[in-house]
Amino acid sequence: MTTIPLTVRGAELLREELHRLKTVERHAVIQAIAEARAQGDLSENAEYDAAKDKQGFIEGRILELESKLAAAQVIDPAAVDAGGRVVFGATVDLSxxxxxxxxxxxxxxxxxxxxxxxxxxxxxxIARALIGKEAGDVAVVMAPGGERHYEIVEVRYE
Structure with a gap:
C-alpha cells in the first residue's frame, strides 16, 4: 500500500470529517430513509431515492477517509530539519x-x-519544481501560460 503524506493539520481535518460523517451525517440519512419509507410506495418516492443516494455517498466517503488515514504518513513540518531545503510541509516565500x-x-x-x-x-x-531547492535558488515552473521563474526567498518549517 502506498503511503499518503499529510501534515498534522491535514490528518486532523480528515479525522474530523470522518467523525462528523459517522456520528452526524450517517444518522441523519438513516432517519431520512426511515421517513421516506414511511410514506409508502417506494417505486416513485423521490425522497427515498435521494436519501439512498446520499447514504451511498456518505458510506463511500467514510471508506475513502478510513483508507487514507490508514495509509497516512503524518509529517509535522515543525519537526522537520531539512537544512533549509524545500521539503513536504515546508512554507516557501517566492518572488x-x-x-x-x-x-x-x-x-x-x-x-x-x-x-x-x-x-x-x-x-x-510548482511544488515539484521547488522540492530540494533552497533560499536563493530559482525554480522553473511549466505553467499553462509558459515557463515561469520563481526565486526562493525563504524556506520555513512551521
Missing part, C-alpha cells in the same frame, strides 16, 4: 522574477491543497 510579485505557499498533501489559503499539493507542478 516571481517576471512580475516581482511575492507569494507564500506551504507544500501539503493532495487532500489538504487549497490555493486560496496558500496550500499547494506536493504533486503540483
Amino acid at each position: 516571481d522574477e517576471d512580475s516581482g510579485n511575492e507569494v507564500t505557499y506551504q507544500i501539503v498533501g493532495d487532500d489538504e491543497a487549497d490555493l486560496k489559503t496558500g496550500r499547494i499539493s506536493i504533486s503540483s507542478p
Whole structure:
C-alpha cells in the first residue's frame, strides 16, 4: 500500500470529517430513509431515492477517509530539519522574477491543497519544481501560460 503524506493539520481535518460523517451525517440519512419509507410506495418516492443516494455517498466517503488515514504518513513540518531545503510541509516565500510579485505557499498533501489559503499539493507542478531547492535558488515552473521563474526567498518549517 502506498503511503499518503499529510501534515498534522491535514490528518486532523480528515479525522474530523470522518467523525462528523459517522456520528452526524450517517444518522441523519438513516432517519431520512426511515421517513421516506414511511410514506409508502417506494417505486416513485423521490425522497427515498435521494436519501439512498446520499447514504451511498456518505458510506463511500467514510471508506475513502478510513483508507487514507490508514495509509497516512503524518509529517509535522515543525519537526522537520531539512537544512533549509524545500521539503513536504515546508512554507516557501517566492518572488516571481517576471512580475516581482511575492507569494507564500506551504507544500501539503493532495487532500489538504487549497490555493486560496496558500496550500499547494506536493504533486503540483510548482511544488515539484521547488522540492530540494533552497533560499536563493530559482525554480522553473511549466505553467499553462509558459515557463515561469520563481526565486526562493525563504524556506520555513512551521
